[in-house]
Structure formats: C-alpha cells, structure tokens
Amino acid sequence: MTATKISMPRSPVPDAVLAFADALPWPAMLLDGEGRVVHLNPAAAARAGGKLRGRPPLEQLFPEYGAALRGNEPWLGERETELTRETPLGPVHERLWLRPLSGGACLVVADETRMRELEATDAQTARLASLGFMLAGVCHEVSNPLAAIYSMVQILQANPGLSPETLEKGLANIAANVKRILDVSKRLSDFSRVGDAPRSRFAVDMVVEEALVVLRQDHRFAEIEISHRPDPESVVLGNPGQLQEVFFNLFINAMQAMQGRGRIAVVTRHPVPERVEVEVRDNGPGIPPEHLPRLFEPFFTTKPVGQGSGLGLSISNEIVHEHGGAIRVANHPEGGACFVIELPCVRGGHDDL
Ligand SMILES: Nc1ncnc2c1ncn2[C@@H]1O[C@H](COP(=O)(O)OP(=O)(O)OP(=O)(O)O)[C@@H](O)[C@H]1O
Ligand SMILES: [Mg+2]
Structure with missing residues (x-):
C-alpha cells in the first residue's frame, strides 16, 4: 500500500507522520478538519476493505467510530474512548485514540479483545x-x-x-x-x-461511628480508650454493613493485641480528592515483622485455638478490594500496629447503584 499524498488546507501533514502511521500495527487514519478521512494506514485499509477513495466522512467509512467520537464538541480534540463492536466472530473491544494534528486529527484504533480475555483469565486463575x-x-x-x-x-x-x-x-x-x-x-x-451486596453513597465516618457505638457497650472494650477524628468530605460508595465488619475486625484485633487495655486512634482523611483513608492505630505490641507478609492469608492466626480463626483480616481485605480500595499495615514508629483502609472517594452522583 503506498501512502496517499494528502494536502490538508493550510497545514499539510508531514511525511514523517504518514510514515509513522503506516508503520503502526493497528488501524490508524488521518482526518481533516471536517472529520473526513484523508489517509488510511495498511491496517486501517484492510479494515475498510480496500483503498481509500476520495475523502469520505469518518461515519461513512467506519460508522461505529464516527458514532463513538461525534457528539462531543469540538470532536477533533484529544480523546480516548472504548468501544465494543459485534462481529460474526464475537464481540471485539477496541480503544480509540484521537489526537489533534495541525489541520485535522489522527485516529488510532487498538484491539484490546485479547488483552481483556487475558485479564479475565488471570483474575479467574488467581x-x-x-x-x-x-x-x-x-x-x-x-x-x-x-x-x-x-x-x-x-x-x-x-x-x-x-x-x-x-x-x-x-x-x-x-x-x-x-x-x-x-x-x-x-x-x-x-x-x-462479599461482592454481591447492594451499594450506596455514605460518609465513611458514619460506619466508623456506628461500630464504635456498639463497641462502647462491649465489656471487652471497657478499658480501651477510643478517639475518632472524622472528615466529613470522606464519602464512599459501597456496602455500609460490609465496611462496618472491616472496622469491627480491626477494632477487635487491636483490643485483643492490647489484652483489653490501651488506646485506639481512628483518623479519617482524604490526602487527595479521589481517595479516602481511615487510619486505625493502637498502642499494643505491634506485629512481628516476619508476620507482616502473612497477615491477610486466610487462617493465619497467632491466637490460641478457639480464640481466632485467622479469617478476620483476609475477609476484610476481600471486602476492601471489592470496594476498589486496599488495606495497608505497618508498625508505627512510636509503637503499636497501624492499619490504613484506602477507598475511592465519591462526590455527587446517584445514591443507589
Ligand atoms: N492490631 C494488631 N496488633 C498486633 N497483631 C495483630 C493486630 N491485628 C492483627 N494482628 C495479627 O494478625 C493475625 C491475623 O488477624 P485476623 O484478624 O485475620 O485473625 P484473628 O484475629 O487471629 O482471628 P479472627 O479474626 O478470625 O477471629 C492475628 O492473629 C494477630 O497475630
Ligand atoms: Mg481478627
């Protein structure tokens, strides 16, 4: 396939851009300022079923791409969007990259079907x-x-x-x-x-407070001093009951590590607008460094038979991951264990999903 010489109004596309587009293994095309296709690389020509004739509008040559990219104005701005096309061989997942060039734009289409399959297989294997x-x-x-x-x-x-x-x-x-x-x-x-519970938006501190109300009635916490510094902007999307279970697990572990006597400090913050963090710190003995990598393994416990099943942290980890977050753990330099629950922060949007 020879590169079609094109001249865009005012500013022609340099030969280097044409050569670069032609060398790409994915379909790539150049569009003029009106969204008409002025050049197809070999992979795009193969998708279009032949050589380019004239300057057809993108919608005419590739209706799905046209539909995916039009609508947002100015439509030739920098865009990245995903698309699923039904084909006789099954659905194809593609990612479209649109980048403005002087006098037009370049559109690159990457087929991510195989990558998605691999990701799904990986997740399934894990x-x-x-x-x-x-x-x-x-x-x-x-x-x-x-x-x-x-x-x-x-x-x-x-x-x-x-x-x-x-x-x-x-x-x-x-x-x-x-x-x-x-x-x-x-x-x-x-x-x-975990995973199939209904979700809603709520302030994460509401869940912490509700857990603390329950624990204040629990005689095992009678000599545990608990402080809580909330952050009203820390709103998350998820299942309050399941997240409460996570905090219960952390508070009970801390109480058990401190043998029923000590301090628990809970601090909520959002270090960046997209992320909420709830830190649960105790002043107990901390965690031996050799145990740290095993803490979230199911059935890992240092407690005597009948006092711990070793499932609390692994269930908590599963719940937090299902919420798109993560749990970090470390020993605090001043002593005690410090768990941090990270969750995506949400603002606005619907109450129930
Ligand atoms: N705050 C803490 N301080 C010190 N060690 C801790 C703390 N939290 C957890 N651990 C350690 O991590 C281990 C695993 O905790 P996990 O909650 O998963 O299980 P468990 O408490 O032993 O049993 P279960 O929660 O199922 O009753 C505990 O046995 C303990 O050794
Ligand atoms: Mg536990």
Whole structure:
C-alpha cells in the first residue's frame, strides 16, 4: 500500500507522520478538519476493505467510530474512548485514540479483545488459586475439631458406666469443637457474600461511628480508650454493613493485641480528592515483622485455638478490594500496629447503584 499524498488546507501533514502511521500495527487514519478521512494506514485499509477513495466522512467509512467520537464538541480534540463492536466472530473491544494534528486529527484504533480475555483469565486463575488455598485451610480447620469430636464419642461409647461429671466434660468438649466448626462456617459464608451486596453513597465516618457505638457497650472494650477524628468530605460508595465488619475486625484485633487495655486512634482523611483513608492505630505490641507478609492469608492466626480463626483480616481485605480500595499495615514508629483502609472517594452522583 503506498501512502496517499494528502494536502490538508493550510497545514499539510508531514511525511514523517504518514510514515509513522503506516508503520503502526493497528488501524490508524488521518482526518481533516471536517472529520473526513484523508489517509488510511495498511491496517486501517484492510479494515475498510480496500483503498481509500476520495475523502469520505469518518461515519461513512467506519460508522461505529464516527458514532463513538461525534457528539462531543469540538470532536477533533484529544480523546480516548472504548468501544465494543459485534462481529460474526464475537464481540471485539477496541480503544480509540484521537489526537489533534495541525489541520485535522489522527485516529488510532487498538484491539484490546485479547488483552481483556487475558485479564479475565488471570483474575479467574488467581481466584481459583486462592479458592484452592482456602479449601486446604478449611479442611485443616474443620478436620481437627471433627477428629477431636470423633475420638471423644469413641471414648464415651467405649465406657458406658462413666460418671455424670466425666460425661458432662466429654459433652462440653464436643460442644466446643462443634462451635469451632460453626464459627469457621459462619465466617466463610461472609466471605462468599462479599461482592454481591447492594451499594450506596455514605460518609465513611458514619460506619466508623456506628461500630464504635456498639463497641462502647462491649465489656471487652471497657478499658480501651477510643478517639475518632472524622472528615466529613470522606464519602464512599459501597456496602455500609460490609465496611462496618472491616472496622469491627480491626477494632477487635487491636483490643485483643492490647489484652483489653490501651488506646485506639481512628483518623479519617482524604490526602487527595479521589481517595479516602481511615487510619486505625493502637498502642499494643505491634506485629512481628516476619508476620507482616502473612497477615491477610486466610487462617493465619497467632491466637490460641478457639480464640481466632485467622479469617478476620483476609475477609476484610476481600471486602476492601471489592470496594476498589486496599488495606495497608505497618508498625508505627512510636509503637503499636497501624492499619490504613484506602477507598475511592465519591462526590455527587446517584445514591443507589
Ligand atoms: N492490631 C494488631 N496488633 C498486633 N497483631 C495483630 C493486630 N491485628 C492483627 N494482628 C495479627 O494478625 C493475625 C491475623 O488477624 P485476623 O484478624 O485475620 O485473625 P484473628 O484475629 O487471629 O482471628 P479472627 O479474626 O478470625 O477471629 C492475628 O492473629 C494477630 O497475630
Ligand atoms: Mg481478627
């Protein structure tokens, strides 16, 4: 395909731009000031089904691109937009880049279908891997108490004449192990619900305050001093119940780390207009550096059997990620653990999605 020599009114496109457009592996075309196509590179000519004849308007040659780009005025300004085209081989996802040139514009079309497929496969693979990991943890968590229940039942069956006290101890042991299994299964059902809860806009401090109201009634927090510095502009989009669960997990962890005595400081801020941060800091012993990389793993716990399932932070992490955010953790230089929940900040828009 030879480059069509074009002369745009007033300012012709330099040969270097034509050569550059022709070298691109994606469809690229040059438009004049009225949005008429004046040059197609080989990939664009192949898409158009032949050589360029005359100066057809973009809409005539590529109706989808014309429809995607027209409407915004001035339409030949700098734009980037996505488009999904239905083709006999299935949907094709394309990204259109429009860049003004003197006397017109250059439009480049990149096919991102394969990239999207890869992203979806990657996400799916990661999800399956974590599911497998999770399943191994669940089996481990459930099989220990089940084995304990089984041996206790065998002991009770083998000794029919046991005293009522021994029998009672045996049953209490069985009940404690059943409770362990129920706890794990309850927390796991929280896990599976992440992602499909209804969403609305709300001030993140409303959720923090509601959690604090509940904790103030909890005797385990009787000797914990909690301060909260809110930021009224920190509005987020999400599910308040699920985010409250995240804060509960952080507050309970802090209380447990401080053995029921100490201070928790909650500070909300928006360091940039697009992001909200809620910092939850305690003055407990902090986290051993070797534990930091494992903290969000399902079933990672340093607590004795029956006191922690090791699911609190992994569920919280899942919830915050579902909200488009992230959790950071570090030991504060002055002591204690410091968790920061980052969330996208929203202003304006609809209340319910
Ligand atoms: N504020 C904190 N200070 C010190 N260590 C912490 C703190 N928060 C969490 N950790 C550590 O992280 C581990 C994992 O916490 P996570 O909340 O996931 O599980 P858990 O509290 O052990 O059990 P669960 O929350 O399921 O009852 C804890 O066992 C503890 O060792
Ligand atoms: Mg916990």
